[in-house]
Amino acid sequence: MQTAxxxxxxxxxxxxxxxxxxxxxxxxxxxxxxxxIAVLLGGLLGLxxxxxxxxxxxxxxWANYYQVLTAHGLLLVVVFSAFFTIGYxxxxxxxxxxxxxxxxxxIAWVGFWTKIVGFVLVVIPVLMNEASVMYTFYPPMxxxxxxxxxxxxxxxxxxxxxxxxxxxxxxxxxxxxxxHLPIMAFFATGVFILLVGxxxxxxxxxxxxxxxxxxxxxxxxxxMLSRTLFWAFGHTAVNIWYLTAVSAWYVVIxxxxxxHRWSDLLTRMVVIPxxxxxxxxxxxxxxxxxxISEGIKYMHVFMSLAIGFPSLMTAYALFRVFERTAxxxxxxxxxxWFKKMPWGDVRFLSPFIAMVAFIPAGAGGIxxxxxxxxQVVHNTMWIVGHFHLTLGMSVVMTFFGIxxxxxxxxxxxxxxxxxxxxxxxxTIIWTVGMVIMAISMHIAGLFGSPRRTSFTTYGDFAEQLxxxxxxxxxxxxATLLLIAxxxxxxxxxxxMFFAPKGETEFPIAxxxxxxxxTPYWTERWGVWVVLMLLVISMAYVIPIVDMIVNAPPGxxxxxxx
Amino acid sequence: xxxxxxxxxxxxFGMIMIFMIFTGYxxxxxxxxxxSHKETIDPQKVDQTAPFDNPGIKQIGENEYEVVMTLQxxxxxxxxxxxxxxSTVHFTLTSKDVTHGFQVANTNINAMVMPGHIxxxxxxxxxxxxYLVLCNEYCGAGHQAMSTTITVK
Numbered sequence: 001m002q003t004a005x006x007x008x009x010x011x012x013x014x015x016x017x018x019x020x021x022x023x024x025x026x027x028x029x030x031x032x033x034x035x036x037i038a039v040l041l042g043g044l045l046g047l048x049x050x051x052x053x054x055x056x057x058x059x060x061x062w063a064n065y066y067q068v069l070t071a072h073g074l075l076l077v078v079v080f081s082a083f084f085t086i087g088y089x090x091x092x093x094x095x096x097x098x099x100x101x102x103x104x105x106x107i108a109w110v111g112f113w114t115k116i117v118g119f120v121l122v123v124i125p126v127l128m129n130e131a132s133v134m135y136t137f138y139p140p141m142x143x144x145x146x147x148x149x150x151x152x153x154x155x156x157x158x159x160x161x162x163x164x165x166x167x168x169x170x171x172x173x174x175x176x177x178x179x180h181l182p183i184m185a186f187f188a189t190g191v192f193i194l195l196v197g198x199x200x201x202x203x204x205x206x207x208x209x210x211x212x213x214x215x216x217x218x219x220x221x222x223x224m225l226s227r228t229l230f231w232a233f234g235h236t237a238v239n240i241w242y243l244t245a246v247s248a249w250y251v252v253i254x255x256x257x258x259x260h261r262w263s264d265l266l267t268r269m270v271v272i273p274x275x276x277x278x279x280x281x282x283x284x285x286x287x288x289x290x291x292i293s294e295g296i297k298y299m300h301v302f303m304s305l306a307i308g309f310p311s312l313m314t315a316y317a318l319f320r321v322f323e324r325t326a327x328x329x330x331x332x333x334x335x336x337w338f339k340k341m342p343w344g345d346v347r348f349l350s351p352f353i354a355m356v357a358f359i360p361a362g363a364g365g366i367x368x369x370x371x372x373x374x375q376v377v378h379n380t381m382w383i384v385g386h387f388h389l390t391l392g393m394s395v396v397m398t399f400f401g402i403x404x405x406x407x408x409x410x411x412x413x414x415x416x417x418x419x420x421x422x423x424x425x426x427t428i429i430w431t432v433g434m435v436i437m438a439i440s441m442h443i444a445g446l447f448g449s450p451r452r453t454s455f456t457t458y459g460d461f462a463e464q465l466x467x468x469x470x471x472x473x474x475x476x477x478a479t480l481l482l483i484a485x486x487x488x489x490x491x492x493x494x495x496m497f498f499a500p501k502g503e504t505e506f507p508i509a510x511x512x513x514x515x516x517x518t519p520y521w522t523e524r525w526g527v528w529v530v531l532m533l534l535v536i537s538m539a540y541v542i543p544i545v546d547m548i549v550n551a552p553p554g555x556x557x558x559x560x561x
Numbered sequence: 562x563x564x565x566x567x568x569x570x571x572x573x574f575g576m577i578m579i580f581m582i583f584t585g586y587x588x589x590x591x592x593x594x595x596x597s598h599k600e601t602i603d604p605q606k607v608d609q610t611a612p613f614d615n616p617g618i619k620q621i622g623e624n625e626y627e628v629v630m631t632l633q634x635x636x637x638x639x640x641x642x643x644x645x646x647x648s649t650v651h652f653t654l655t656s657k658d659v660t661h662g663f664q665v666a667n668t669n670i671n672a673m674v675m676p677g678h679i680x681x682x683x684x685x686x687x688x689x690x691x692y693l694v695l696c697n698e699y700c701g702a703g704h705q706a707m708s709t710t711i712t713v714k
Contacts, residue, residue: 288671297595308577372594375669447666551677
C-alpha cells in the first residue's frame with residue numbers, strides 16, 4: 001500500500017515536473033496536425049457545396065458536386081474525427097497511465113502511416129472522379145478498386161491503434177490490481193472497443209463483398225447485405241466521435257470551470273451502455289428499406305432509442321456539475337448562478353455551446369429513429385441539418401475547445417489571452433454559421449428538399465415548395481463556417497509552433513471530496529464486451545441470415561457519374 | 562442519487578417508452594408502418610419480369626390505382642402520372658441499376674428502391690395539384706435531374 005502510494009506520487013511529481021513526454025507528444029501532435037488540415041480542406045469544400053446549393057456558384061466541369069461532397073464527407077467524418085480522437089486519447093492514455101509503452105508508441109506510428117497511406121489511396125480515385133460514391137459507397141455503385149484498398153488500410157490502421165491502446169490499458173491494470181482505470185483511460189477503452197466493433201462490419205463488407213466484386217472475381221453483389229454492414233459501421237462511427245466529446249464533458253470541463261467531477265460510478269455507467277448498445281443503432285438508417293420486416297424494424301426502434309437514455313443521464317449530470325460549481329463560487333438564484341460560469345474562456349465556451357446543441361440534436365435523433373416520423377424526413381435535408389448539429393456542433397465544437405489546452409500542453413506552450421480571444425470570436429462565428437445552416441436545413445427537409453443533390457430547381461417546384469430562401473441561408477451559414485475554420489486552424493498551428501513557451505496542464509477533474517467509492521464491477525470489460533456481442537447478435541443475426549438466404553441474384557458494378 | 566435526478570431519469574425512460582408505444586400503435590393499429598415489402602427480382606431481367614415488363618398505371622377499383630414503376634438512371638417509368646382527386650395509389654417499384662429513393666414532396670411517400678428488391682408504398686391523394694416526384698438517394702451524375710410529377714385532378 002505504501003509503495004503503491006509512493007509510486008503514484010512519484011509519477012504525479014514527474015508528470016508535473018516534466019510535463020508531457022515528448023515522444024508521446026509527437027504522436028498526438030502528428031494526429032492533430034492531420035486532423036486540422038482535414039478540417040481546413042473539408043470546410044473549403046463545404047463552402048463550395050453550400051454556395052452551389054444556394055444557386056450562386058456553378059461548379060467548373062472538372063469538379064462535380066458529388067465529387068466535392070464525397071471528399072467533404074470523408075475528410076470531416078473519417079479523417080478529422082478519427083485523427084482527432086486518436087490524438088486526444090493517446091495523449092490521455094499517456095498522461096493518466098504514466099507514459100506510453102515503447103511498443104505502443106511504435107504501434108501508434110505504424111497505425112499513423114498505415115492510415116495516411118490508406119487515405120492517399122482513397123483520395124487519388126476521388127480526385128480523378130473515379131470514386132464519387134459518397135461516404136456510404138453503396139453498391140452496386142462501384143468506385144475504382146484503389147478506393148477500397150485504401151479503406152482496408154484505414155481500418156487496419158484503426159485496429160493497430162486499438163491494439164496499442166488495449167496493451168497500454170492491460171499493462172496498467174496488471175500493475176494496479178484492484179484499482180479503477182483512471183476515468184480518461186476508461187473512456188478511451190470504450191472508444192477503442194467500439195472502433196474495433198464498428199470497423200469489423202465495414203471490413204467484412206469491403207473485403208468479402210466489394211473487393212472480389214470490383215476485381216471481377218464474383219459476378220454480382222448482395223446490395224442489401226452490403227448496405228446493412230455499412231450502417232453497422234457508419235452510425236457507430238459518428239457515435240464514437242460523440243462519445244469522445246462526452247469524455248471531455250465529464251472529465252475535463254469540470255476542471256476548467258474549477259469544479260469536481262460528477263459521480264464516478266454514474267459516469268462509468270454512462271460509458272458502459274453506450275459501448276454495449278451502440279452498434280445496433282445503425283439499423284435506423286434503413287427504416288424505409290425493402291427486405292426488412294416491420295417487426296425487425298420495430299425492434300430496432302427500441303434499440304436505437306435506448307442509446308438516448310445514457311445521453312439523457314449525461315444532460316442531467318453536466319448541468320448539475322455547472323450549477324454546483326457556480327454556487328460554490330457564490331452564484332445564487334434559480335438560474336442566476338449561470339452568471340458565475342467562465343464565459344470568456346474558450347476552453348469552456350466552445351464545449352458548452354456543443355452541449356447545448358446536443359439538446360435539439362438529440363431530440364431530432366429520437367424523431368428520426370421512430371419509424372413513421374423517419375419516413376417524413378428520410379434522405380431529406382433534415383438529416384443533413386441533424387448531423388451538422390450533432391457532428392458540426394456537439395462533436396466539433398468540443399474538439400475545438402479541447403484544442404485550446406491540448407495543443408499547448410503537447411507543444412509545451414501556453415494559451416495567451418489574445419489567442420483565447422481569437423478562440424472566443426471563432427466560437428461565436430462558428431455557432432452563428434452552424435445555427436443558421438442547421439435550422440434552414442431542417443426546415444428545407446420538412447418541405448421535401450432532398451440531401452446529396454446538386455443545385456436544381458425541379459422546374460419551378462423549388463420556388464413553389466419554399467426551398468430557395470432556405471438554401472440561400474445554407475450558403476450564408478457555410479460562408480461563416482469557413483471564416484471560423486480559418487481562425488481555428490490558424491490558432492491550432494500557432495499554438496503548436498509559435499505560442500510562448502510554458503507549461504500547460506492536462507486538465508482532469510478530481511472527484512468530490514468524500515465521494516462514495518465506486519464498486520469494482522465497472523471494470524469488468526470482458527463482461528461488457530460479451531454483452532455487446534450478445535446485443536449485436538440479437539439485432540443482426542435474424543435480418544442478416546434472411547438477407548443471405550433470400551437474396552436476389554446479385555447486381556453487377558455500375559459507374560453512374 | 563438526488564430526488565430530482567430520479568425524477569429526471571424516470572421522465573427520460575417514460576419519454577422513450579411513450580415514443581415506443583406511439584410508434585407501435587401507429588404501425589400496427591393504424592397500419593402506418595414503413596414500406597418494408599419483401600419480394601425479390603433478378604435486377605438484370607427487370608424488363609422481362611412481370612409486372613415490370615409492362616410498367617404503367619392501372620385502375621384496380623373505384624378510386625384505386627396501381628402504378629407499376631421502374632427507376633433507372635436518371636428517370637422513372639412511367640413519367641407524369643395523372644389520377645383523380647381522392648384516389649388511393651399503390652406503387653410497386655424496383656430499380657434497374659443502382660439504389661434510388663422514391664419521394665413525393667408534400668406527402669409521406671418516401672421509400673428506398675434497390676436493385677433486386679421490389680418495394681411497395683401506398684398513398685391517398687386528396688388535394689388536387691401537381692406533386693413533385695424525386696429520387697432522394699444519390700444515384701450518379703444526373704441525380705439532380707431525376708424527377709417527374711403526379712397530377713391530381
